[in-house]
Amino acid sequence: MSVRVLFFIFITFTFAHARDCEGTKLNGCCCDLNNNVKEESVAFTAITTNGDALPNGPIIYDKVVTNVGKAYSARSGIFHAPVPGVYSFSFSLMGLHSNPFYMFLYKNNAEITRLYTAGGGRHEVSSNTVYLTLKKGDEVYTKGTEGKKLYASEPYNMFSGVLIKIGSF
Known part of the structure; x- marks a missing residue:
């Protein structure tokens, strides 16, 4: 796999995860200091x-x-x-x-x-x-x-x- 493909996968995952956490924050809930969704x-x-x-x-x-x-x-x-x-x-x-x-x-x-x-x-x-x-x-x-x-x-x-x-x- 090329470096570009790996980089694209990494960026896509990071962006999707951050959006989930930001969306959760907007609803008044639960992200930790690293912007991960807390359980x-x-x-x-x-x-x-x-x-x-x-x-x-x-x-x-x-x-x-x-x-x-x-x-x-x-x-x-x-x-x-x-x-x-x-x-x-x-x-x-x-x-x-x-x-x-x-x-x-x-x-x-x-x-x-x-x-x-x-x-x-x-x-x-x-x-x-x-x-x-x-x-x-x-x-x-x-x-x-x-x-x-x-x-x-x-x-x-x-x-x-x-x-x-x-x-x-």
Whole structure:
């Protein structure tokens, strides 16, 4: 192969790669210092072990099972999106018997969806999954019925999330 052909292949590859990275940068995302597209891994699962009455604020899931990317805070109970993209979030609850309970999933202080258990004389379980388009810095968290208690003797009450696809949509 001639030097010109090799040079042409090299320039074509470099130009195509740089355009992809520049295009990604224009969408507010993820190139490193060498102008290469960065891969981001974000995933967490956390469980609450607190059976006390819930405050008026995010539920604290204190037992962190996994926290790839360190985007979930066990101190605040809040997930902070480190990059823009499509994320999947799941959450579940087990309410105590004779204890009707609502749990809400919020994105930046706006309710997205909710769970409910009626607590009709037995423990009940409820769960939900939602896909959200997030911007960098968006917050996602759960809140429960203030003053109510979760069944926390076993790991039924969990909150998890994963980055599905990076980018601005």
